[in-house]
Amino acid sequence: MRLFLLLLVLSFALQWVLPWWILAIVSFVLAFWLAKKGSGAFWAGFGAIFLGWLGLSLFFHLRNDGILTSRVATLFTLPQPWLLLLVTAVVGGLVGGLAALTGYFFRRAWVQK
Amino acid sequence: MKWLRAILSLIILLALVYALNTKFGDVPPVGKFLSPFTGFWQQAESKDLAAEEELTLPGIQDNVTILFDKSRIPHVFAQNDQDLYFAQGYLTARDRLWQMEFQTHAAAGRISEIIGSKAIDFDRFQRRMGMVYGAQQSLAGMMAEPTTRTMLQSYTAGVNAYIAQLSPKTYPLEYKLLDYAPEPWTPLKCALLLKVMAYDLAGRSNDLRMINILRKYGPEVVKDLFPNYPFREDPIVPVGTELDFKPLNIPAAPENFMAEFSNKVLEKEPPAELGSNNWAVAGNKTTTGFPMLANDPHLQLNLPSIWYQVQLVAPGVNVYGVSIPGAPGIIIGFNKEVSWGVTNVDADVMDWYQIKFKDATKKEYFHDNQWKPVRQVIEKIKIRGGAIRNDTVYYTHHGPVVYDRPEEVFNKQTPVSHAMRWIAHDKSNELRTLYLLNRAHNYQDFQEALQYWVAPAQNFVYADVHQDIALWPNGKFPLKWKTQGKFTLDGSNKTHDWQGWIPAAQNPHVKNPARGFVSSANQFSAGPDYPYYINWEFAPADRGIRINQRLAAMQKISPDSMRGLQNDNFNINAQTVLPTLLAQLDKNKLNQTQQQAFLELSKWQYYNHPDQLSPTIFEVWWQALSKAIWDDEFGSKTGLEMRYPNRDRTWHLVLQEPQAKWYDNIHTPAKETLPMLAQQTFVATIDSLAKQHGALGKKWQWANHKATSVQHLAKLPGFGHENIFVGGGRNIVNATSERNGPSWRMVVALGPQVKGYGIYPGGQSGNPGSFYYDNLLETWRQGKLNELVYLQSPTDGNAQFVSKLSLRKK
CATH class of the missing domain: 1.10.1400 (Penicillin amidase (Acylase) alpha subunit, N-terminal domain)
Incomplete structure (x- = not known):
């Protein structure tokens, strides 16, 4: 839970000012430091980034009455505009989850030595 | 084992991040694009504008106040011309940067830089027909004159002030989708935009088709089926209008020449149906007792909108109308005393000269009984990813040889081994016309302004508060023998060259005719009694016939009946x-x-x-x-x-x-x-x-x-509107066809308090994530106009404004 919350806050802050892939580095480092289990690391990373991306894109979506969401959804041939929010969050979540898992794996390899 | 697992996992992670950060074909970098922190979500704008905003910008000399009305149209109040055009550049870029830059990239043959080698044939064609060469010539003309130089430099500085504020996060959406970055604006780009207009409106040529017909069927059939004046016509300058000048002698027509067959050709020429309507009615035919004017240019129905509305106020000028995003000044509009509008003149100002090279090195060509040097220009086309393709273009005194050897050419109207003589390659300063028109007080000022306009030739309609109405088919017209350039020409024969110009004051014109109105709809500029040859064929007369019939019948004309005529669907x-x-x-x-x-x-x-x-x-x-x-x-x-x-x-x-x-x-x-x-x-x-x-x-x-559609400039699915329920059609006054139509409808009622009405099928913002991207479309579809807010000062009628922007000097 600590990993999840820390990741949520820190990745949100850093993505605000740095390129989007900074989230992979944050997830990796925090999971290396804090993760106890592989599945825990993945789900903390996935959940924190998923939530951050979903929250922020939902904010833009609502502020904009969904005008752009439906245009981009059509461009990507999605049948429903709301799917774009889901796709967005899942893409972010996957990177976060995989990065956290990788961080955890490195920690395990490191500690064993 | 654990290291293997860790490293494998890291490799997958890096591959995933790399893939999500890279553009594959037409697919944008998915991660970068979807991230709500940096991607497209950032462009999902709020409908509400900040009520007050203040910006400090380097380059501003004095404070500038900008008010936005409910359609988010800016009304700019500046203390001097520099600040005025700086602000116009800044605001236009803020709303339309991608559109401006993409169009200039296209004009300059640089699309391969953005989308890769699939655009190479397009880029080669743009370069080989000398778009950049023409823009450089125009630029030289515009920079030589102090007022227009100021306009260009200030506008450019304004655009760049906006670009300097951007970061990848705030780039307009299309940059994110196509994954590239904006570059600094230059005055040359303003000139390129005017060339885009010139190509769209004066870039069609039937010379190759006509020479092929002449070769196959002979002069009798050509004379019968392709006559030099229609059976049914109602020319812009009515037949019988007295000449107020003594015409020059016209060069003698040389003996018949038939260039060789050429059938090596492709599509991609500007559509034939680009045309427009405009008219002005005298005060004795209107409800107000003052003249009224209407204009609707028909262009491709695109988003972002082709035009950008703005009011520009500074000492000596207070003008409202539409501008082209990327060029300073107002093109169609009105001020306190005068109003003007334009439609295209289908003048034949693009001719093709068959070239005889001395040998395969193409270093010399034959002209006027001697070998003359060819100027070789090497075009370097950059392709996304780093490759460069060199392409040599051969210039004669006529102009560039667009295709110097048999190959599949990009534009079907282009004959191979022919040099292009095109008016848009000549030195010019159209901006000066706009500068003067924007500040005109009366007919004399209008006439003074027109003489600087070279291309694309336009039918300038005019009305003022002093009860004058007029119409000038105007541009720089070569002094031709009759039908010169109807067919391809002999590039070695000096008598086939353009040999002079119709004096500007002798361009066709009509002022205050007895019938009480003037109009144009791309038909013949004048009747057979006009002494000069401009072209053998113009747009079909249908719209002109209908407009003239209606205007002759209409009395007590109001802005609303003018609007009604713009929406006339009679076939x-x-x-x-x-x-x-x-x-x-x-x-x-x-x-x-x-x-x-x-x-x-x-x-x-x-x-x-x-x-x-x-x-x-x-x-x-x-x-x-x-x-x-x-x-x-x-x-x-x-x-x-x-x-x-x-x-x-x-x-x-x-x-x-x-x-x-x-x-x-x-x-x-x-x-x-x-x-x-x-x-x-x-x-x-x-x-x-x-x-x-x-x-x-x-x-x-x-x-x-x-099934009329308005489409995004890059034809992005979902970014336009399909199946719009509208009438009209090709050659109908309401010229709304499948893809083309009235790109701006304007009606102006002159008088002690000038009143303007207008609409376009889109909105002020070029951002597909903005409410103002297409908010005017429905009003346009219904054939209605919005009243245009014309202010005398920034404190005048504040209630109508939703937002205020102050630019402060640093």
């Missing part, structure tokens, strides 16, 4: 030929659906209203019939690039020449006649419509069949 073509065509049909041979269709057409009042079925039937039938008459002799199956005789000639054939040999299809043993072709094509039309839309009924409605 002159149908009125002219339909009764004769219906009389050809043998009703007994028609099945039930065909009989129904026949009945429908017989009852039709010739209006292309959106809910009518008849326009659908008639338009399809007319196309099919024209094809049946002409395609066997002049169509693509002949293997030569040719064209059909024009509509006016086809009318004459159908109405007056029932025995003509052209009805016979030369590929069949039978001898076809007009009644046979009419019957065949009518049956085929109804059958194909039934196949497409089902039983004769609602689906056959004109708007449904026509």
